[in-house]
Amino acid sequence: MNSFTLERVARATKKFVRKAIGCSCLEDYSVEKRRMMWSMVKPLEKRHIHNCKLLEDRLKMLEYMPKNAVCAEIGILRCEFSESILEITQPSKLHLIDIDPNAINIAKEKFKDKIASGQVEVHLGDSAATLMAMSDNYFDWTYVDGDHSYLGAKRDLEASRLKLKTDGLIAVNDYVYFSVSDFKKYGVLEAVNDFCINHSFEMLFLAFQGRSYNDVVLRKITSEIAI
Known part of the structure:
Protein backbone atom coordinates (compact mmCIF):
# COMPACT_ATOMS: atom_id res chain seq x y z
CA MET A 1 0.00 0.00 0.00
CA TRP A 38 -19.09 32.42 6.92
CA SER A 39 -20.48 35.49 5.23
CA MET A 40 -18.55 37.82 2.94
CA VAL A 41 -16.67 40.68 4.57
CA LYS A 42 -17.94 44.19 3.81
CA PRO A 43 -15.80 45.62 1.01
CA LEU A 44 -13.78 48.78 1.43
CA GLU A 45 -14.27 51.74 -0.88
CA LYS A 46 -11.70 53.72 -2.83
CA ARG A 47 -11.58 56.29 -0.03
CA HIS A 48 -10.29 53.60 2.35
CA ILE A 49 -7.38 52.41 0.19
CA HIS A 50 -6.51 55.37 -2.02
CA ASN A 51 -3.29 56.15 -0.13
CA CYS A 52 -2.31 52.57 0.70
CA LYS A 53 1.29 51.53 0.07
CA LEU A 54 2.39 47.89 -0.22
CA LEU A 55 5.35 46.79 1.89
CA GLU A 56 7.57 43.70 1.93
CA ASP A 57 6.89 42.76 5.55
CA ARG A 58 6.04 44.13 8.98
CA LEU A 59 9.64 44.98 9.78
CA LYS A 60 9.66 47.35 6.81
CA MET A 61 6.33 48.68 8.15
CA LEU A 62 8.02 49.63 11.41
CA GLU A 63 10.37 51.93 9.51
CA TYR A 64 7.33 54.10 8.68
CA MET A 65 5.96 54.25 12.21
CA PRO A 66 6.53 57.36 14.37
CA LYS A 67 9.89 57.51 16.15
CA ASN A 68 10.35 58.53 19.79
CA ALA A 69 6.63 57.84 20.20
CA VAL A 70 4.25 56.56 22.84
CA CYS A 71 2.96 53.21 21.62
CA ALA A 72 1.46 49.91 22.72
CA GLU A 73 1.74 46.32 21.56
CA ILE A 74 -1.39 44.30 22.29
CA GLY A 75 -0.51 40.60 22.38
CA ILE A 76 3.22 40.07 22.86
CA LEU A 77 3.67 36.26 22.97
CA ARG A 78 7.48 35.73 23.20
CA CYS A 79 8.26 39.46 22.77
CA GLU A 80 10.15 38.95 19.51
CA PHE A 81 8.25 41.72 17.72
CA SER A 82 8.50 43.86 20.84
CA GLU A 83 12.28 43.81 20.37
CA SER A 84 11.86 44.96 16.77
CA ILE A 85 9.57 47.81 17.84
CA LEU A 86 12.18 48.99 20.32
CA GLU A 87 15.10 48.65 17.93
CA ILE A 88 13.50 50.18 14.84
CA THR A 89 11.16 52.86 16.22
CA GLN A 90 13.03 53.82 19.41
CA PRO A 91 9.85 54.70 21.34
CA SER A 92 9.86 57.04 24.29
CA LYS A 93 7.33 54.70 25.92
CA LEU A 94 6.24 51.19 24.92
CA HIS A 95 3.31 49.56 26.72
CA LEU A 96 3.32 45.74 26.42
CA ILE A 97 -0.12 44.24 27.05
CA ASP A 98 -1.11 40.57 27.30
CA ILE A 99 -3.63 38.39 29.10
CA ASP A 100 -1.13 35.52 29.40
CA PRO A 101 1.07 35.61 32.54
CA ASN A 102 3.79 33.65 30.73
CA ALA A 103 4.09 36.36 28.08
CA ILE A 104 4.29 39.04 30.75
CA ASN A 105 7.00 37.10 32.61
CA ILE A 106 9.04 36.85 29.41
CA ALA A 107 8.69 40.61 28.90
CA LYS A 108 9.73 41.36 32.48
CA GLU A 109 12.87 39.27 32.11
CA LYS A 110 13.78 40.35 28.58
CA PHE A 111 13.24 44.08 29.14
CA LYS A 112 14.07 44.45 32.83
CA ASP A 113 16.56 47.26 32.16
CA LYS A 114 14.12 49.17 29.95
CA ILE A 115 11.34 48.63 32.49
CA ALA A 116 13.63 50.03 35.19
CA SER A 117 14.39 53.09 33.02
CA GLY A 118 10.70 53.67 32.34
CA GLN A 119 10.87 53.15 28.58
CA VAL A 120 8.85 49.91 28.78
CA GLU A 121 5.80 49.17 30.91
CA VAL A 122 4.07 45.79 31.06
CA HIS A 123 0.38 45.16 31.72
CA LEU A 124 -1.25 41.83 32.55
CA GLY A 125 -4.97 41.76 31.78
CA ASP A 126 -7.69 42.44 29.25
CA SER A 127 -6.22 44.56 26.46
CA ALA A 128 -9.22 46.78 25.72
CA ALA A 129 -9.77 47.50 29.40
CA THR A 130 -6.07 48.28 29.84
CA LEU A 131 -6.10 50.73 26.94
CA MET A 132 -9.26 52.41 28.21
CA ALA A 133 -7.55 53.06 31.55
CA MET A 134 -4.98 55.23 29.76
CA SER A 135 -5.31 58.98 29.31
CA ASP A 136 -7.16 60.37 26.30
CA ASN A 137 -5.07 61.62 23.37
CA TYR A 138 -2.20 59.47 24.63
CA PHE A 139 -0.93 57.04 21.99
CA ASP A 140 0.95 57.92 18.82
CA TRP A 141 0.24 54.40 17.62
CA THR A 142 -0.86 50.96 18.74
CA TYR A 143 -0.15 47.48 17.40
CA VAL A 144 -3.14 45.13 17.70
CA ASP A 145 -2.28 41.42 17.80
CA GLY A 146 -4.50 40.11 20.60
CA ASP A 147 -7.84 38.34 20.44
CA HIS A 148 -8.34 37.30 16.81
CA SER A 149 -12.11 36.85 17.03
CA TYR A 150 -14.29 39.52 15.45
CA LEU A 151 -15.52 40.86 18.79
CA GLY A 152 -12.05 40.75 20.34
CA ALA A 153 -10.41 42.61 17.45
CA LYS A 154 -13.29 45.09 17.38
CA ARG A 155 -12.83 45.90 21.09
CA ASP A 156 -9.10 46.48 20.68
CA LEU A 157 -9.61 48.67 17.63
CA GLU A 158 -12.27 50.76 19.35
CA ALA A 159 -10.20 51.18 22.51
CA SER A 160 -7.20 52.20 20.41
CA ARG A 161 -9.27 54.75 18.51
CA LEU A 162 -10.51 56.37 21.70
CA LYS A 163 -7.00 56.74 23.13
CA LEU A 164 -5.13 57.81 19.99
CA LYS A 165 -3.77 61.25 19.31
CA THR A 166 -5.55 63.10 16.50
CA ASP A 167 -3.03 61.94 13.91
CA GLY A 168 -2.40 58.56 15.55
CA LEU A 169 -2.01 55.24 13.77
CA ILE A 170 -3.36 51.75 14.44
CA ALA A 171 -1.34 48.81 13.11
CA VAL A 172 -3.10 45.44 13.00
CA ASN A 173 -1.54 42.01 12.64
CA ASP A 174 -3.17 38.95 11.02
CA TYR A 175 -5.39 40.79 8.54
CA VAL A 176 -6.62 37.48 7.17
CA TYR A 177 -9.98 35.73 6.85
CA PHE A 178 -8.82 32.20 7.68
CA SER A 179 -5.81 31.00 9.67
CA VAL A 180 -3.99 28.20 7.91
CA SER A 181 -1.98 27.38 11.05
CA ASP A 182 -4.88 27.30 13.53
CA PHE A 183 -7.26 25.98 10.84
CA LYS A 184 -10.05 28.30 11.88
CA LYS A 185 -11.72 31.52 10.82
CA TYR A 186 -10.26 34.77 12.13
CA GLY A 187 -12.40 37.86 12.64
CA VAL A 188 -9.62 40.40 12.12
CA LEU A 189 -10.23 41.19 8.45
CA GLU A 190 -13.94 41.65 9.08
CA ALA A 191 -13.34 43.80 12.17
CA VAL A 192 -10.81 46.02 10.36
CA ASN A 193 -13.07 46.60 7.35
CA ASP A 194 -16.06 47.39 9.55
CA PHE A 195 -13.90 49.73 11.62
CA CYS A 196 -12.68 51.63 8.56
CA ILE A 197 -16.21 51.94 7.19
CA ASN A 198 -17.87 52.93 10.48
CA HIS A 199 -15.19 55.36 11.68
CA SER A 200 -13.82 56.72 8.38
CA PHE A 201 -10.32 55.26 8.65
CA GLU A 202 -8.06 54.49 5.72
CA MET A 203 -5.25 52.00 5.12
CA LEU A 204 -1.84 53.57 4.83
CA PHE A 205 0.14 50.33 4.53
CA LEU A 206 -0.43 46.67 3.75
CA ALA A 207 2.60 44.63 4.77
CA PHE A 208 2.84 41.10 3.40
CA GLN A 209 3.62 37.89 5.29
CA GLY A 210 4.59 34.51 3.87
CA ARG A 211 1.43 32.71 5.03
CA SER A 212 -0.77 35.75 4.42
CA TYR A 213 -0.86 36.81 8.08
CA ASN A 214 -0.57 40.34 6.72
CA ASP A 215 -0.35 43.62 8.62
CA VAL A 216 -2.25 46.84 7.92
CA VAL A 217 -1.78 50.36 9.27
CA LEU A 218 -4.85 52.54 9.69
CA ARG A 219 -5.29 56.33 9.96
CA LYS A 220 -8.29 58.59 10.30
CA ILE A 221 -9.36 60.04 6.95
CA THR A 222 -8.76 63.77 7.07
CA SER A 223 -9.80 64.77 3.57
CA GLU A 224 -12.01 63.07 1.02
CA ILE A 225 -10.67 62.23 -2.43
CA ALA A 226 -12.55 62.87 -5.63
CA ILE A 227 -14.29 59.63 -6.63
Whole structure:
Protein backbone atom coordinates (compact mmCIF):
# COMPACT_ATOMS: atom_id res chain seq x y z
CA MET A 1 0.00 0.00 0.00
CA ASN A 2 1.59 3.30 -1.10
CA SER A 3 1.73 6.50 0.97
CA PHE A 4 -1.10 8.16 -0.96
CA THR A 5 -3.44 5.23 -0.26
CA LEU A 6 -2.42 5.18 3.40
CA GLU A 7 -3.19 8.88 3.70
CA ARG A 8 -6.65 8.40 2.17
CA VAL A 9 -7.37 5.50 4.52
CA ALA A 10 -6.25 7.56 7.52
CA ARG A 11 -8.48 10.49 6.53
CA ALA A 12 -11.47 8.20 5.99
CA THR A 13 -10.89 6.50 9.34
CA LYS A 14 -10.70 9.79 11.21
CA LYS A 15 -13.87 11.00 9.51
CA PHE A 16 -15.68 7.78 10.43
CA VAL A 17 -14.59 8.05 14.06
CA ARG A 18 -15.67 11.68 14.32
CA LYS A 19 -19.05 10.86 12.84
CA ALA A 20 -19.49 7.89 15.18
CA ILE A 21 -18.88 9.98 18.29
CA GLY A 22 -20.84 12.96 17.03
CA CYS A 23 -17.83 15.19 16.55
CA SER A 24 -17.10 17.12 13.35
CA CYS A 25 -14.46 19.56 12.16
CA LEU A 26 -14.12 21.95 9.25
CA GLU A 27 -12.76 19.38 6.82
CA ASP A 28 -15.93 17.31 7.25
CA TYR A 29 -18.06 20.08 5.73
CA SER A 30 -18.48 20.56 1.99
CA VAL A 31 -17.26 23.73 0.27
CA GLU A 32 -20.86 24.92 -0.02
CA LYS A 33 -21.53 24.38 3.69
CA ARG A 34 -18.38 26.24 4.69
CA ARG A 35 -19.37 29.16 2.47
CA MET A 36 -22.76 29.26 4.14
CA MET A 37 -21.13 29.27 7.59
CA TRP A 38 -19.09 32.42 6.92
CA SER A 39 -20.48 35.49 5.23
CA MET A 40 -18.55 37.82 2.94
CA VAL A 41 -16.67 40.68 4.57
CA LYS A 42 -17.94 44.19 3.81
CA PRO A 43 -15.80 45.62 1.01
CA LEU A 44 -13.78 48.78 1.43
CA GLU A 45 -14.27 51.74 -0.88
CA LYS A 46 -11.70 53.72 -2.83
CA ARG A 47 -11.58 56.29 -0.03
CA HIS A 48 -10.29 53.60 2.35
CA ILE A 49 -7.38 52.41 0.19
CA HIS A 50 -6.51 55.37 -2.02
CA ASN A 51 -3.29 56.15 -0.13
CA CYS A 52 -2.31 52.57 0.70
CA LYS A 53 1.29 51.53 0.07
CA LEU A 54 2.39 47.89 -0.22
CA LEU A 55 5.35 46.79 1.89
CA GLU A 56 7.57 43.70 1.93
CA ASP A 57 6.89 42.76 5.55
CA ARG A 58 6.04 44.13 8.98
CA LEU A 59 9.64 44.98 9.78
CA LYS A 60 9.66 47.35 6.81
CA MET A 61 6.33 48.68 8.15
CA LEU A 62 8.02 49.63 11.41
CA GLU A 63 10.37 51.93 9.51
CA TYR A 64 7.33 54.10 8.68
CA MET A 65 5.96 54.25 12.21
CA PRO A 66 6.53 57.36 14.37
CA LYS A 67 9.89 57.51 16.15
CA ASN A 68 10.35 58.53 19.79
CA ALA A 69 6.63 57.84 20.20
CA VAL A 70 4.25 56.56 22.84
CA CYS A 71 2.96 53.21 21.62
CA ALA A 72 1.46 49.91 22.72
CA GLU A 73 1.74 46.32 21.56
CA ILE A 74 -1.39 44.30 22.29
CA GLY A 75 -0.51 40.60 22.38
CA ILE A 76 3.22 40.07 22.86
CA LEU A 77 3.67 36.26 22.97
CA ARG A 78 7.48 35.73 23.20
CA CYS A 79 8.26 39.46 22.77
CA GLU A 80 10.15 38.95 19.51
CA PHE A 81 8.25 41.72 17.72
CA SER A 82 8.50 43.86 20.84
CA GLU A 83 12.28 43.81 20.37
CA SER A 84 11.86 44.96 16.77
CA ILE A 85 9.57 47.81 17.84
CA LEU A 86 12.18 48.99 20.32
CA GLU A 87 15.10 48.65 17.93
CA ILE A 88 13.50 50.18 14.84
CA THR A 89 11.16 52.86 16.22
CA GLN A 90 13.03 53.82 19.41
CA PRO A 91 9.85 54.70 21.34
CA SER A 92 9.86 57.04 24.29
CA LYS A 93 7.33 54.70 25.92
CA LEU A 94 6.24 51.19 24.92
CA HIS A 95 3.31 49.56 26.72
CA LEU A 96 3.32 45.74 26.42
CA ILE A 97 -0.12 44.24 27.05
CA ASP A 98 -1.11 40.57 27.30
CA ILE A 99 -3.63 38.39 29.10
CA ASP A 100 -1.13 35.52 29.40
CA PRO A 101 1.07 35.61 32.54
CA ASN A 102 3.79 33.65 30.73
CA ALA A 103 4.09 36.36 28.08
CA ILE A 104 4.29 39.04 30.75
CA ASN A 105 7.00 37.10 32.61
CA ILE A 106 9.04 36.85 29.41
CA ALA A 107 8.69 40.61 28.90
CA LYS A 108 9.73 41.36 32.48
CA GLU A 109 12.87 39.27 32.11
CA LYS A 110 13.78 40.35 28.58
CA PHE A 111 13.24 44.08 29.14
CA LYS A 112 14.07 44.45 32.83
CA ASP A 113 16.56 47.26 32.16
CA LYS A 114 14.12 49.17 29.95
CA ILE A 115 11.34 48.63 32.49
CA ALA A 116 13.63 50.03 35.19
CA SER A 117 14.39 53.09 33.02
CA GLY A 118 10.70 53.67 32.34
CA GLN A 119 10.87 53.15 28.58
CA VAL A 120 8.85 49.91 28.78
CA GLU A 121 5.80 49.17 30.91
CA VAL A 122 4.07 45.79 31.06
CA HIS A 123 0.38 45.16 31.72
CA LEU A 124 -1.25 41.83 32.55
CA GLY A 125 -4.97 41.76 31.78
CA ASP A 126 -7.69 42.44 29.25
CA SER A 127 -6.22 44.56 26.46
CA ALA A 128 -9.22 46.78 25.72
CA ALA A 129 -9.77 47.50 29.40
CA THR A 130 -6.07 48.28 29.84
CA LEU A 131 -6.10 50.73 26.94
CA MET A 132 -9.26 52.41 28.21
CA ALA A 133 -7.55 53.06 31.55
CA MET A 134 -4.98 55.23 29.76
CA SER A 135 -5.31 58.98 29.31
CA ASP A 136 -7.16 60.37 26.30
CA ASN A 137 -5.07 61.62 23.37
CA TYR A 138 -2.20 59.47 24.63
CA PHE A 139 -0.93 57.04 21.99
CA ASP A 140 0.95 57.92 18.82
CA TRP A 141 0.24 54.40 17.62
CA THR A 142 -0.86 50.96 18.74
CA TYR A 143 -0.15 47.48 17.40
CA VAL A 144 -3.14 45.13 17.70
CA ASP A 145 -2.28 41.42 17.80
CA GLY A 146 -4.50 40.11 20.60
CA ASP A 147 -7.84 38.34 20.44
CA HIS A 148 -8.34 37.30 16.81
CA SER A 149 -12.11 36.85 17.03
CA TYR A 150 -14.29 39.52 15.45
CA LEU A 151 -15.52 40.86 18.79
CA GLY A 152 -12.05 40.75 20.34
CA ALA A 153 -10.41 42.61 17.45
CA LYS A 154 -13.29 45.09 17.38
CA ARG A 155 -12.83 45.90 21.09
CA ASP A 156 -9.10 46.48 20.68
CA LEU A 157 -9.61 48.67 17.63
CA GLU A 158 -12.27 50.76 19.35
CA ALA A 159 -10.20 51.18 22.51
CA SER A 160 -7.20 52.20 20.41
CA ARG A 161 -9.27 54.75 18.51
CA LEU A 162 -10.51 56.37 21.70
CA LYS A 163 -7.00 56.74 23.13
CA LEU A 164 -5.13 57.81 19.99
CA LYS A 165 -3.77 61.25 19.31
CA THR A 166 -5.55 63.10 16.50
CA ASP A 167 -3.03 61.94 13.91
CA GLY A 168 -2.40 58.56 15.55
CA LEU A 169 -2.01 55.24 13.77
CA ILE A 170 -3.36 51.75 14.44
CA ALA A 171 -1.34 48.81 13.11
CA VAL A 172 -3.10 45.44 13.00
CA ASN A 173 -1.54 42.01 12.64
CA ASP A 174 -3.17 38.95 11.02
CA TYR A 175 -5.39 40.79 8.54
CA VAL A 176 -6.62 37.48 7.17
CA TYR A 177 -9.98 35.73 6.85
CA PHE A 178 -8.82 32.20 7.68
CA SER A 179 -5.81 31.00 9.67
CA VAL A 180 -3.99 28.20 7.91
CA SER A 181 -1.98 27.38 11.05
CA ASP A 182 -4.88 27.30 13.53
CA PHE A 183 -7.26 25.98 10.84
CA LYS A 184 -10.05 28.30 11.88
CA LYS A 185 -11.72 31.52 10.82
CA TYR A 186 -10.26 34.77 12.13
CA GLY A 187 -12.40 37.86 12.64
CA VAL A 188 -9.62 40.40 12.12
CA LEU A 189 -10.23 41.19 8.45
CA GLU A 190 -13.94 41.65 9.08
CA ALA A 191 -13.34 43.80 12.17
CA VAL A 192 -10.81 46.02 10.36
CA ASN A 193 -13.07 46.60 7.35
CA ASP A 194 -16.06 47.39 9.55
CA PHE A 195 -13.90 49.73 11.62
CA CYS A 196 -12.68 51.63 8.56
CA ILE A 197 -16.21 51.94 7.19
CA ASN A 198 -17.87 52.93 10.48
CA HIS A 199 -15.19 55.36 11.68
CA SER A 200 -13.82 56.72 8.38
CA PHE A 201 -10.32 55.26 8.65
CA GLU A 202 -8.06 54.49 5.72
CA MET A 203 -5.25 52.00 5.12
CA LEU A 204 -1.84 53.57 4.83
CA PHE A 205 0.14 50.33 4.53
CA LEU A 206 -0.43 46.67 3.75
CA ALA A 207 2.60 44.63 4.77
CA PHE A 208 2.84 41.10 3.40
CA GLN A 209 3.62 37.89 5.29
CA GLY A 210 4.59 34.51 3.87
CA ARG A 211 1.43 32.71 5.03
CA SER A 212 -0.77 35.75 4.42
CA TYR A 213 -0.86 36.81 8.08
CA ASN A 214 -0.57 40.34 6.72
CA ASP A 215 -0.35 43.62 8.62
CA VAL A 216 -2.25 46.84 7.92
CA VAL A 217 -1.78 50.36 9.27
CA LEU A 218 -4.85 52.54 9.69
CA ARG A 219 -5.29 56.33 9.96
CA LYS A 220 -8.29 58.59 10.30
CA ILE A 221 -9.36 60.04 6.95
CA THR A 222 -8.76 63.77 7.07
CA SER A 223 -9.80 64.77 3.57
CA GLU A 224 -12.01 63.07 1.02
CA ILE A 225 -10.67 62.23 -2.43
CA ALA A 226 -12.55 62.87 -5.63
CA ILE A 227 -14.29 59.63 -6.63
